[in-house]
Amino acid sequence: MDWLIQNWLLVISLGLMGLGVWWLMPSSWPRSQAGGWLLTLVGGGLLASKLHVATGPLAESILFWIFSVAALLCAVLMITSRKPVYAALWFALVTFSTCGLFLLQSAPFLAAATIIVYAGAIIVTFLFVMMLAQQAGATVYDQRARQPLLATIVAFVLLGALLYTIKIWDAHRAVAAAEESRAMITTNELSRPAEDQPIGTMHGLGRSLFGDYLFAVELAGTLLLIASIGAIAMAPRRAEGTL
Amino acid sequence: MTIEVERYLAVGAALFVLGALGFLTRRNLILMILSSELMLHGVSLTLVTFGRMHHSQEGQAFTIFILTVAACEAGLALSLVLALYQKSKTLDVEVWTNLREPDLPPPMLAEDRDEPALELPEAMRFPLLTPAGRAPQKSGSSDEVVGSNGASSSSHSRSERI
Numbered sequence: 001m002d003w004l005i006q007n008w009l010l011v012i013s014l015g016l017m018g019l020g021v022w023w024l025m026p027s028s029w030p031r032s033q034a035g036g037w038l039l040t041l042v043g044g045g046l047l048a049s050k051l052h053v054a055t056g057p058l059a060e061s062i063l064f065w066i067f068s069v070a071a072l073l074c075a076v077l078m079i080t081s082r083k084p085v086y087a088a089l090w091f092a093l094v095t096f097s098t099c100g101l102f103l104l105q106s107a108p109f110l111a112a113a114t115i116i117v118y119a120g121a122i123i124v125t126f127l128f129v130m131m132l133a134q135q136a137g138a139t140v141y142d143q144r145a146r147q148p149l150l151a152t153i154v155a156f157v158l159l160g161a162l163l164y165t166i167k168i169w170d171a172h173r174a175v176a177a178a179e180e181s182r183a184m185i186t187t188n189e190l191s192r193p194a195e196d197q198p199i200g201t202m203h204g205l206g207r208s209l210f211g212d213y214l215f216a217v218e219l220a221g222t223l224l225l226i227a228s229i230g231a232i233a234m235a236p237r238r239a240e241g242t243l
Numbered sequence: 244m245t246i247e248v249e250r251y252l253a254v255g256a257a258l259f260v261l262g263a264l265g266f267l268t269r270r271n272l273i274l275m276i277l278s279s280e281l282m283l284h285g286v287s288l289t290l291v292t293f294g295r296m297h298h299s300q301e302g303q304a305f306t307i308f309i310l311t312v313a314a315c316e317a318g319l320a321l322s323l324v325l326a327l328y329q330k331s332k333t334l335d336v337e338v339w340t341n342l343r344e345p346d347l348p349p350p351m352l353a354e355d356r357d358e359p360a361l362e363l364p365e366a367m368r369f370p371l372l373t374p375a376g377r378a379p380q381k382s383g384s385s386d387e388v389v390g391s392n393g394a395s396s397s398s399h400s401r402s403e404r405i
Contacts, residue, residue, distance in 0.1 A: 021264065025268060047253075051249065051250040051253055055247075056247055064250065064251075068250070068254040071254065071258060072254065072257055072258070072261070075257075075258055075261040075262070075265075075281060076261060078265065078277070078278075078281065079261055079262075079264055079265030079268065079269065079274075079278060079281075084271055084273060084274055087274050087277060088273075088277060091277050091280065091281065094258075094281060094284065095284065098258070098284045098287070098288060101251065101254065101288055102287075102288070102291055105251065105288075105291045105292060105295050106295060107291050107294075107295075107303050107306075109303075110291065110303050110306055110307065113307065113310060114287070114310060117310050117313070117314055118280070118310075118313075121314065121317075122280065122313065122314065122317045125317055125318070125321055126273060126276075126277060126317070126321065129273060129321045129324060129325060130273060132325060132328075133273070133324060133325055133328040133334060139271075139333075139334070139335075140335075141270040141271055141333070141334065141335040141336075141337070142270070142271055142274075144270065145268040145269070145270070146267070146268055146269070146270050146336075146337070147267070147268065148268050151264055151267035151268045152264060152268075154267070155260050155261075155263055155264035155267070156260070158260055158263070159256060159257060159260040162256035162259075162260070163253055163256060166249050166252045166253055166256065167249070191300055192299070193298060193299065193300065199294065199295065199298060199299065199300055199303070200295075200300070200303050204300050205300055205303055205304065205307075207300075208300035208301070208303075208304045209304050209307065212304070213304055213308075216308060220308055220311040220312075223311065223312070223315055224311060224314070224315055226315075227314075227315035227316075227318055227319050228318060230319055230322075231318040231319050231321075231322040232322075234319070234322040234323060234326055235322040235325060235326065236325050236326045236328075236329040
C-alpha cells in the first residue's frame with residue numbers, strides 16, 4: 001500500500017495509457033477514437049512530467065521531446081491501425097523518429113544505416129509482401145484484436161516494472177561505476193574513444209567493428225548469406241517450377 | 244558530464260512494450276513481424292543510450308548486429324508468410340494453431356474468432372466492378388461462364404459471336 005501511495009503518479013498514468021490503448025484497439029463494438037486518444041495523451045503527459053529534467057541544453061531537450069513523442073504516437077497508431085499498409089507506413093515514421101533519437105545520442109552513422117536498412121529495405125519488402133498476399137478490401141482479422149484486455153494489462157504491467165526499475169536506478173552511481181570499469185570494457189587501445197573525443201564516428205565505429213568484433217562481423221555476413229539462401233529456398237514457387 | 248539517460252531508457256522501454264503489445268494483439272502475420280521489429284527498435288535505443296553513458300563504441304557496434312539480424316529476420320519471415328499464404332489464402336494467425344497442446348483451448352475467444360459477418364464502416368467499403376464479357380475459352384472446355392475479364396478477351400469472344 002505504501003508503494004502505491006509513493007508511486008501514485010506512475011500507477012495512474014500507466015492505467016490511463018493502458019485504458020486508452022485498449023480503447024483504441026480494433027474491436028467488435030464500435031467506439032469513438034477520440035476518447036482513447038484523450039486517455040492515452042493524458043496518461044502520457046502525466047508520465048512525461050515525471051521524465052522532464054530542467055538541466056541540460058534546451059535544444060536537445062526540445063528535439064528529444066519532438067522525436068520521442070512522434071515515435072510513441074506513431075507506435076500506438078501502428079499497433080492499433082485497421083489497415084496493414086497504414087501500419088507499415090506508421091512503422092516507417094517510428095523508424096525515422098528513432099533515428100532522430102540516435103542522432104541525439106551521438107550516433108550519426110547508426111542513424112543513417114538504420115534509415116537505409118529499415119525504411120529503404122525492410123519496409124519496402126513488407127509492402128511488397130502485402131501486395132502479394134493481401135486480400136482485396138478489409139479483412140476480419142484486421143478488424144479484431146486477439147485478447148486485447150489481457151494483452152494490454154500484461155504490457156502495461158511490464159512497462160510499469162521497467163519504468164520503476166529505471167527510476168530507482170541511481171544514474172549517478174551507475175555512471176561512477178562505469179568510469180571505474182571503463183578500462184575493462186575494451187582491451188583494445190585503438191577502439192577506445194578518448195575522453196574528449198565523440199563516440200559514434202565512422203572512424204571509431206569501424207575500429208570497433210573490424211578490430212574487436214571481426215569474427216562477429218564475419219559471422220553476421222555468413223548469417224546474411226544463409227538467410228538469403230533460406231529465403232529463396234522457402235519462397236513459394238509457381239506450378240511451373242519458376243520463382 | 245550531464246547525461247539524462249533515464250528518459251531515453253524510458254522511451255526505449257515504451258517502444259519495446261508497444262511492440263510486445265502489437266505482437267500479442269495483432270492477428271495479421273505481417274503485422275506481427277512488424278511489431279517484433281518495433282521491439283528491436285526499443286532494444287537498439289537502449290543499447291545506444293548505454294553506450295553513450297559508458298562512453299564506448301560497444302552499444303553502437305551491437306546495434307549494427309541487431310540491424311543485420313533484423314534484415315535476416317525480415318527476409319526469412321516474409322518468405323515464410325508467403326508460403327503460409329499460399330497454403331491457406333489468409334494472413335490470419337488463428338489458422339495456424341495446430342501446434343498447441345491438445346488439451347488447451349484455442350488462443351482466441353470464441354465470440355471473437357467465429358465472427359459470422361463483418362459490418363465494415365462506410366469508409367472501408369470498396370465498390371465492386373460488375374462482371375462483363377465472358378470468360379476466355381480454355382482448350383477443351385466450352386462452358387460459357389460470365390466473369391470479369393480483360394477487354395481484349397471479351398471483345399474477341401464478342402466478335403466471334405457476331
